[in-house]
Amino acid sequence: MTSAAAFIRLAGVTKAYGEGQAAFLALNGVDLSIAAGEFVAIMGPSGSGKSTVMNILGCLDTPTAGSYEFEGVHVEELTRKQRALLRRHYLGFVFQGFNLLARTTALENVELPLIYRGESASRRHANARSALAQVGLAGWESHTPGELSGGQQQRVAIARAIVTNPAVLLADEPTGNLDTATSREIMDLLTGLNRDRGITVLMVTHESEMAAYARRIVRFIDGRVASDGAGEHPQ
Amino acid sequence: MIWNTLLLALRAIRRNLLRSFLTILGIVIGVAAVITLVTLGNGATKTVSDQIASMGSNLIMVIPGQGHGSSGVSRFRMSDAQAIRSEIGAAKSVAPVSAKSATAVYLAANWTTTVTGSTGEYFPAGNWELASGRIFNEIEERTGRAVCVIGETLRSKLFGRQNPVGSQIRVADIACEVIGLLKAKGQSAFGSDQDDTIVMPLATVQRRLTGSRDVSRLMVSARSGASLEAVKTQLGSLLRERRNLAENEDDDFRVMDTRQIADALTGTTKVLTMLLGAVAAVSLLVGGIGIMNIMLVSVTERTREIGIRLAIGALEREVLLQFLIEAVVLSSLGGLVGIALATASSMIIADVMAVPYMFDLQINVLSFLFSAAMGVIFGYFPARRAARLDPIDALRHE
Numbered sequence: 001m002t003s004a005a006a007f008i009r010l011a012g013v014t015k016a017y018g019e020g021q022a023a024f025l026a027l028n029g030v031d032l033s034i035a036a037g038e039f040v041a042i043m044g045p046s047g048s049g050k051s052t053v054m055n056i057l058g059c060l061d062t063p064t065a066g067s068y069e070f071e072g073v074h075v076e077e078l079t080r081k082q083r084a085l086l087r088r089h090y091l092g093f094v095f096q097g098f099n100l101l102a103r104t105t106a107l108e109n110v111e112l113p114l115i116y117r118g119e120s121a122s123r124r125h126a127n128a129r130s131a132l133a134q135v136g137l138a139g140w141e142s143h144t145p146g147e148l149s150g151g152q153q154q155r156v157a158i159a160r161a162i163v164t165n166p167a168v169l170l171a172d173e174p175t176g177n178l179d180t181a182t183s184r185e186i187m188d189l190l191t192g193l194n195r196d197r198g199i200t201v202l203m204v205t206h207e208s209e210m211a212a213y214a215r216r217i218v219r220f221i222d223g224r225v226a227s228d229g230a231g232e233h234p235q
Numbered sequence: 236m237i238w239n240t241l242l243l244a245l246r247a248i249r250r251n252l253l254r255s256f257l258t259i260l261g262i263v264i265g266v267a268a269v270i271t272l273v274t275l276g277n278g279a280t281k282t283v284s285d286q287i288a289s290m291g292s293n294l295i296m297v298i299p300g301q302g303h304g305s306s307g308v309s310r311f312r313m314s315d316a317q318a319i320r321s322e323i324g325a326a327k328s329v330a331p332v333s334a335k336s337a338t339a340v341y342l343a344a345n346w347t348t349t350v351t352g353s354t355g356e357y358f359p360a361g362n363w364e365l366a367s368g369r370i371f372n373e374i375e376e377r378t379g380r381a382v383c384v385i386g387e388t389l390r391s392k393l394f395g396r397q398n399p400v401g402s403q404i405r406v407a408d409i410a411c412e413v414i415g416l417l418k419a420k421g422q423s424a425f426g427s428d429q430d431d432t433i434v435m436p437l438a439t440v441q442r443r444l445t446g447s448r449d450v451s452r453l454m455v456s457a458r459s460g461a462s463l464e465a466v467k468t469q470l471g472s473l474l475r476e477r478r479n480l481a482e483n484e485d486d487d488f489r490v491m492d493t494r495q496i497a498d499a500l501t502g503t504t505k506v507l508t509m510l511l512g513a514v515a516a517v518s519l520l521v522g523g524i525g526i527m528n529i530m531l532v533s534v535t536e537r538t539r540e541i542g543i544r545l546a547i548g549a550l551e552r553e554v555l556l557q558f559l560i561e562a563v564v565l566s567s568l569g570g571l572v573g574i575a576l577a578t579a580s581s582m583i584i585a586d587v588m589a590v591p592y593m594f595d596l597q598i599n600v601l602s603f604l605f606s607a608a609m610g611v612i613f614g615y616f617p618a619r620r621a622a623r624l625d626p627i628d629a630l631r632h633e
Contacts, residue, residue: 060627084548084549087548088547088549092547104246115242115243116544116547118239
């Protein structure tokens with residue numbers, strides 16, 4: 001994937017932790033291009049750098065060296081504030097641990113990104129309700145995370161990620177805390193969002209079964225891309 | 236942006252009601268303590284100055300001794316009073332006073348009180364009025380008859396609701412006829428009950444109670460229009476002469492007018508007020524440390540929250556503003572509740588202590604601002620530290 005129309009392009013991205021002798025390269029010269037509308041699973045053993053590349057792709061972390069282009073914008077040159085604005089307008093996050101605000105209703109959790117975008121109260125409520133309905137949680141708006149099952153919490157998190165209509169949905173082990181049946185539901189949901197709404201989905205997982213939902217699987221080993229190929233037929 | 240942030244701050248407060256309550260509690264207690272104590276102190280000061288003013292602005296007190304230790308200093312005599320009366324024209328009334336504590340008995344009831352020996356001039360000089368009966372006359376004064384005028388407290392202790400005039404009571408071992416009842420005056424500036432008193436002719440007290448011809452103080456009231464300073468100067472030189480003080484010797488007595496007495500006494504209560512205020516300020520400080528602790532502890536939980544907010548696109552500035560608004564709202568709320576609590580409690584306590592309720596704007600504003608500052612500082616800085624973390628570090632924070 002080296003088309004000029006690439007939507008996301010990592011070139012020679014390196015991420016080092018620590019300094020001098022103790023320095024550890026979490027990423028070591030990663031090149032990766034992703035086109036709009038793709039569903040990419042990033043796999044690899046622990047410590048392979050798959051989460052690090054995810055954080056860099058999500059503009060949560062910055063590379064030590066190399067370049068990251070997002071729709072032609074060099075993210076590594078952006079300020080902290082510009083990266084926050086990029087997250088606000090283009091990215092949606094789903095985490096392994098759900099990361100919902102405790103003691104806050106599902107509706108308010110989903111509204112949160114809209115508040116930061118300065119949407120009016122009426123649009124906020126309408127959009128949040130429709131996002132919850134899309135993840136199959138209509139009628140659960142006033143429940144707090146403590147009153148929801150793990151799968152439901154992850155659905156709320158997905159609703160929060162898609163309520164802003166992001167270009168890219170980044171999911172870091174979205175099924176890591178869920179049982180197999182629930183995991184499949186969540187994967188169906190992500191697949192549907194990718195197929196029906198054209199949202200680019202980048203997902204980190206270590207489960208082959210979940211990775212099989214993706215159309216493309218990138219494997220990381222020791223901070224490098226070890227293989228990059230079509231999904232459904234993992235090597 | 237500010238409205239959205241306000242919304243976020245209010246939501247954050249609402250979903251952490253217990254933590255918010257604990258944060259507020261420290262401020263409420265601190266603010267309420269400071270305001271209550273200072274307000275009551277001011278009320279007490281006001282009471283003291285009011286009572287001294289009620290003694291009359293033209294009253295001069297002469298007491299033996301200089302400063303606080305008066306032992307070994309010669310007392311006054313009845314003749315001093317007579318000399319003042321004849322030599323100083325501007326002195327309207329001169330009341331020599333000698334007092335001793337004694338137990339009064341009527342039927343089965345008894346009560347220990349202060350017996351004041353003086354002349355008829357004591358009553359106008361001390362701003363006393365009669366509720367019923369009469370005061371002693373000149374013959375009774377001169378002969379030292381066993382007659383007495385009693386105060387309201389003593390009446391209620393010995394006679395209940397009965398009219399005491401005409402009854403015989405026993406004071407120490409003097410059988411004594413009650414000839415008058417004084418109108419109630421309430422607490423004195425010294426905190427004692429002024430109505431807990433018996434007034435007898437000076438001669439009676441000297442002969443039968445104290446057994447000495449000493450007079451412990453002189454109360455002189457100046458004629459209206461006369462210069463208080465002039466009267467005081469004349470009193471000073473007359474008494475120096477009568478006490479045979481050499482040119483280079485200091486006065487061995489003090490001449491004070493009501494304003495000076497007021498200053499001396501209100502000075503004491505003002506110092507006490509400041510002392511109490513300082514103690515209360517410590518509690519405000521402790522309250523502030525409570526806020527600090529709760530804020531610091533909650534930052535552990537909130538670091539994650541900050542991470543979430545940053546990840547979904549909040550700017551560092553917005554997160555900080557939210558925390559700042561939260562801290563301001565909580566501290567102000569605490570301050571306002573504290574002021575309300577202080578107002579209620581100082582009104583109630585002022586009523587119980589029989590001092591006036593004196594609203595002090597300055598201390599209200601000051602303690603409010605202090606508590607607000609505490610909340611804001613201790614709410615803001617931990618949040619700033621968290622907001623400056625990389626979102627990924629904040630998210631990983633456990």
